[in-house]
Amino acid sequence: MYEGVIQHLIDELGRLPGVGPKGAQRIAFHLLAADPEDVKRLAAALVEVTERVRFCRTCGNVAEADECRICLDPRRDLSVICVVEEPKDVAAIEKIREFRGRYHVLGGAISPIDGVGPDELRIRELMTRLSDGTVTELILATDPNLEGEATATYLARLVKPMGLRVTRPASGLPVGGDLEYADEVTLGRAFEGRRLLDV
Amino acid sequence: MYLTRLALTDFRSWAVADVSLEPGVTVFSGPNGEGKTNLVEAVGYVATLGSHRAAQDAPLVRRGAERAVLRAAVTSTDGSSILEIEVNPGRANRVRLNRAPLTRPREILGVLRTVLFAPEDLALVKGDPGERRRFLDDLLVAMAPRYAAVRGDYDRVLRQRSALLKSAGLKSGRSAQARDAIAATLDVWDAHLARTGAELLVGRERLVRALRPLVERSYTAVVGAQGPAAIAYRRSFGEAAPGGTGNTAERQNAEKSAGTRGAELGMAEAGLRDALADARTSELDRGVCLVGPHRDELELFIREMPARGYASHGESWSLALALRLASFDLLRAGREDPVLILDDVFAELDAGRRDRLAALVAGAEQVLVTAAAPADVPPVLAGARFTISGGVLTRAG
Numbered sequence: 001m002y003e004g005v006i007q008h009l010i011d012e013l014g015r016l017p018g019v020g021p022k023g024a025q026r027i028a029f030h031l032l033a034a035d036p037e038d039v040k041r042l043a044a045a046l047v048e049v050t051e052r053v054r055f056c057r058t059c060g061n062v063a064e065a066d067e068c069r070i071c072l073d074p075r076r077d078l079s080v081i082c083v084v085e086e087p088k089d090v091a092a093i094e095k096i097r098e099f100r101g102r103y104h105v106l107g108g109a110i111s112p113i114d115g116v117g118p119d120e121l122r123i124r125e126l127m128t129r130l131s132d133g134t135v136t137e138l139i140l141a142t143d144p145n146l147e148g149e150a151t152a153t154y155l156a157r158l159v160k161p162m163g164l165r166v167t168r169p170a171s172g173l174p175v176g177g178d179l180e181y182a183d184e185v186t187l188g189r190a191f192e193g194r195r196l197l198d199v
Numbered sequence: 200m201y202l203t204r205l206a207l208t209d210f211r212s213w214a215v216a217d218v219s220l221e222p223g224v225t226v227f228s229g230p231n232g233e234g235k236t237n238l239v240e241a242v243g244y245v246a247t248l249g250s251h252r253a254a255q256d257a258p259l260v261r262r263g264a265e266r267a268v269l270r271a272a273v274t275s276t277d278g279s280s281i282l283e284i285e286v287n288p289g290r291a292n293r294v295r296l297n298r299a300p301l302t303r304p305r306e307i308l309g310v311l312r313t314v315l316f317a318p319e320d321l322a323l324v325k326g327d328p329g330e331r332r333r334f335l336d337d338l339l340v341a342m343a344p345r346y347a348a349v350r351g352d353y354d355r356v357l358r359q360r361s362a363l364l365k366s367a368g369l370k371s372g373r374s375a376q377a378r379d380a381i382a383a384t385l386d387v388w389d390a391h392l393a394r395t396g397a398e399l400l401v402g403r404e405r406l407v408r409a410l411r412p413l414v415e416r417s418y419t420a421v422v423g424a425q426g427p428a429a430i431a432y433r434r435s436f437g438e439a440a441p442g443g444t445g446n447t448a449e450r451q452n453a454e455k456s457a458g459t460r461g462a463e464l465g466m467a468e469a470g471l472r473d474a475l476a477d478a479r480t481s482e483l484d485r486g487v488c489l490v491g492p493h494r495d496e497l498e499l500f501i502r503e504m505p506a507r508g509y510a511s512h513g514e515s516w517s518l519a520l521a522l523r524l525a526s527f528d529l530l531r532a533g534r535e536d537p538v539l540i541l542d543d544v545f546a547e548l549d550a551g552r553r554d555r556l557a558a559l560v561a562g563a564e565q566v567l568v569t570a571a572a573p574a575d576v577p578p579v580l581a582g583a584r585f586t587i588s589g590g591v592l593t594r595a596g
Contacts (some may be wrong), residue, residue, distance in 0.1 A: 110384065112363035117384055146355055146391065154387045183303075184345050 006032075044118060058104035058129070060122045062087045070094075070102055077101045081129065082139040083155065085109050085148065093141065099141070104129065109147040110154060118154060126155075137165040144171050200275035200312065200535050202242065209264035211237035216592060224566045224582030228573045233587040235569040239315065239540045242567065245282050246313040246538075247337060248292070248304055257288040272452035273311045276535055280310055305351075305511035314527040316544045320519040324499060324506050331497035335403050338410075338526050341537070346402055353395045357493055361389040365486045389475045392491055397467035399492045400434070401460065403468075407432040407497065408581040413525035421517045421524070423555055428501050428518055435494035436474030477493045490588075516547055516596075524559060536564040545575040553577055 001007055006028060014024035031039050055061070056068035063069070070076060070090070080101030083092055090103050106121040118163055129135065142148035155164050172190035173182055182190070207216040212234040227235045235575075240259075244250055250259060267286040274280060284307075285293040301307060322330045339346040367381045411430055412413040418428035474490045475482075482489050484596045499506040499522075501514055512516065530537045539560055545553050545568075557577035560566055570576050573584070582595040 016392075091449075110387070112359050112366060112384075112388075115366070118380060146352065146359070150387050150391055151357070153390060154384060157383065157386065185348055 013083050015062070032192065051149045057107075058125075059103045060087075060125070061090050061103055061105060075100075078134050081126075081135050082141050083126065085143055085151075089141065089143075101137075106142070106151070109142055111147045121151070123155070123158070127158070128140060135164065137167065140166065140168045150162040200273055200538060202269070202271055202311070202538060203274055203279070204272040205238065205242060206270040207238075207241055208268040209261040209271060210241055210267040211261060211316060211357075212590070213237060214261060218585070218592060220565070220567075221583060222565050224561070224568065225585065226568045226570065226573065226576055226580065226582065227374075227585045227587060227592075228570050228576075231585030232570055234590065235571075235587055236317075236542050239542050239567055239569055241246075241269050242271065242311075242538065242540060243313055243315045244286075245269055245289055245313040246308075247341070247433065248294075248308065249337075251315055251319055251542075255288070256292070257364075259286055260283060260288055261412055270310060282307060282310055284469070292313075305344070305347045308347055310338060312341055312530060313540055314523055314537050315540040315542060316520060316523045316532060317540075317542040318547065320523060321515060323519045323522055325509065327335050328496045331477070331499075332493070332495065334522065335406060335497055337403050338529070339406055340441075341526075341530060342406070346399075349395065349398050349402065353392075353399050353492065356391045356395050357488060358386065360385075360392055361488050363388060364482055364488060367483055367486070375429075382485075385479070389472060392488075393468045393471040393475065396471050396491045397464050400467045400471070400495070401463045403492065403495070404432050404463075405460075409529060410522075410525050413528045414521050417524035417528070417559075418518060418521035421520050421552055421555055423551055426501065426514075426517075427503070427508045428521060429503075431498045433496045433498050434470075435492070435496075436470065436478075453581070467468040489551070499593050513549070517552065520544070520556060524556075527563070528561075531563075539563045539566045541566065541568045543569050543571070545570055545577070546572075554579070 004009065008022075010024045010028045011032070013019055013027050014021055018026075019027070031042075053062055054064070054066075054180075056063040056066070056071055058067050058071045061068040061070065063071075077100045080099075081104050082093060082099060082101055083104045083106060084093065085106055085108055087105055090105060093099055094105075104122070104126050106123065106126075108116050108121055110116060110121070130138070138159060140152040140153070142151045152168055156168075159166060170193050171186070172193055173179065173186065179187070179196060185187055201222045202220045204220060205216070205218050207213045210216070213593070216234075216238065216384070218238070228237060229235055240252060244259070250256075253259060266288075269282075269284045269286070271282045273282065281295075281297050283295040283298075284304075292304050294301045294307050296307055296310060298586055322381075323334055335347070336350055340350065363381075364386060407430060412431050415428055418426055471491065478490045488494075499518060501510045501518060504510075506515060506518055522552045527537065527539060541560070544556070549558065553575070554577050557579045561579050566580065568576055568580060568584075583594070586593050
């Protein structure tokens with residue numbers, strides 16, 4: 001244990017995801033030794049992020065205005081919406097630079113244990129977006145775990161009467177990896193979803 | 200396969216223990232409370248990542264210590280392996296195989312295979328259905344480690360669905376709209392429960408079919424006379440009535456190609472789905488999940504009467520032994536012998552059954568025996584002997 005303010009800082013840092021007690025201590029002492037100007041810039045960034053960042057009213061992604069950059073971009077394809085759980089999933093998919101549609105961030109996945117049902121997610125907003133008929137394809141890119149699968153199934157059933165094209169990204173072997181290192185569940189899925197090799 | 204070494208740190212009563220072992224029989228004897236069972240319990244833990252005596256890990260760590268460390272060296276036809284497990288109660292255990300850390304502890308399952316006989320086995324016959332389901336699931340994992348994942352998935356679906364049913368029960372007074380919303384979410388979980396549940400169900404049913412003749416044979420062998428014992432698997436739901444709410448076309452398709460595992464899975468999944476649909480109202484009323492492998496039962500019979508309630512103490516014991524012997528037969532069929540552990544079982548048996556049990560297991564590649572009195576161990580199980588006294592382990596022969 002350290003004296004008052006230092007311990008306070010360590011405790012606060014320790015509450016961050018991925019930071020344990022040792023890591024928190026290390027960061028705290030790094031900040032103490034750093035140039036005060038750098039630390040002030042970090043503090044300002046922390047304050048700024050809480051004050052300025054909002055959630056896009058259309059898709060739920062992080063934004064600095066009422067709507068996010070992607071929703072405001074007129075070059076985006078309006079007929080495709082990709083549904084994800086979290087804003088960081090948007091960033092991951094943006095990295096492939098192939099997807100030109102827009103997103104819808106649910107804010108989580110259905111998980112009754114955590115008290116998260118369809119009403120706690122931004123599903124009503126999604127239905128509103130789909131109602132005007134512009135969107136023809138829905139990509140359900142929720143996480144490939146139990147809760148993500150359940151959410152995808154739920155959404156697929158919900159939008160079925162609308163006659164949209166509903167797709168889900170494939171699960172399978174990682175590119176550039178070795179078959180022998182894949183775990184049995186992934187390998188099983190990869191076999192289920194095998195496709196014809198057309199030569 | 201056989202163990203060549205077992206080393207423990209802060210496990211149960213042992214601050215430190217280190218034993219070199221050989222193939223064949225090894226007997227650990229000593230007064231009660233000296234830690235004989237703790238040694239073989241550790242072997243079982245390395246094989247299954249669970250104890251036969253404690254549901255939680257906390258009692259496994261010596262009082263005052265923070266963690267327990269178990270190390271075992273195993274020789275099998277694949278060569279030798281070193282297994283290391285650090286038991287951290289309340290946190291994730293750390294597991295290393297041949298010095299390399301494993302990301303998922305369950306990857307170690309199957310490296311060491313054991314069959315453990317213990318006084319607690321009496322609960323297999325006299326205890327709750329949960330004991331018998333656990334017996335089947337543990338054996339399933341020992342036969343095919345893949346089932347550890349199936350079991351984990353099923354537990355998770357079940358927990359999610361149960362949480363939903365519970366909260367739906369609280370909301371049942373709400374509008375019709377709210378009920379529709381709950382029904383739509385339940386439909387999703389029903390589908391997932393049926394899919395993973397079918398996998399577990401078919402696995403268990405196939406296992407029981409393979410086990411049945413072996414249990415009958417083992418029971419006769421232990422009792423020494425014709426004593427018709429039988430086992431059967433009973434699902435928590437009956438066959439759905441024809442014209443039920445389920446997808447009949449799918450079921451007909453499945454029936455056409457009956458016999459294959461895929462077809463069995465398809466039928467079990469359709470059956471579970473129908474049963475869930477039929478039970479929906481009562482499940483919502485009671486707020487619990489009433490259908491699925493978690494409510495199934497492994498039925499045990501002696502002379503065509505249910506063993507639970509009808510069998511005598513001695514008969515129950517013999518049936519429990521027969522279940523373990525049958526597991527051993529199944530696990531060794533076409534593969535190498537698992538390590539056989541007899542924890543304090545001879546004291547409970549009469550001389551005839553004692554000798555017959557000893558004769559049945561004497562041929563196993565490695566047998567670890569614990570007994571308070573060495574005289575209880577039949578002479579056919581001669582081999583290395585260790586005595587434990589005052590917390591010290593000494594080789595006696």
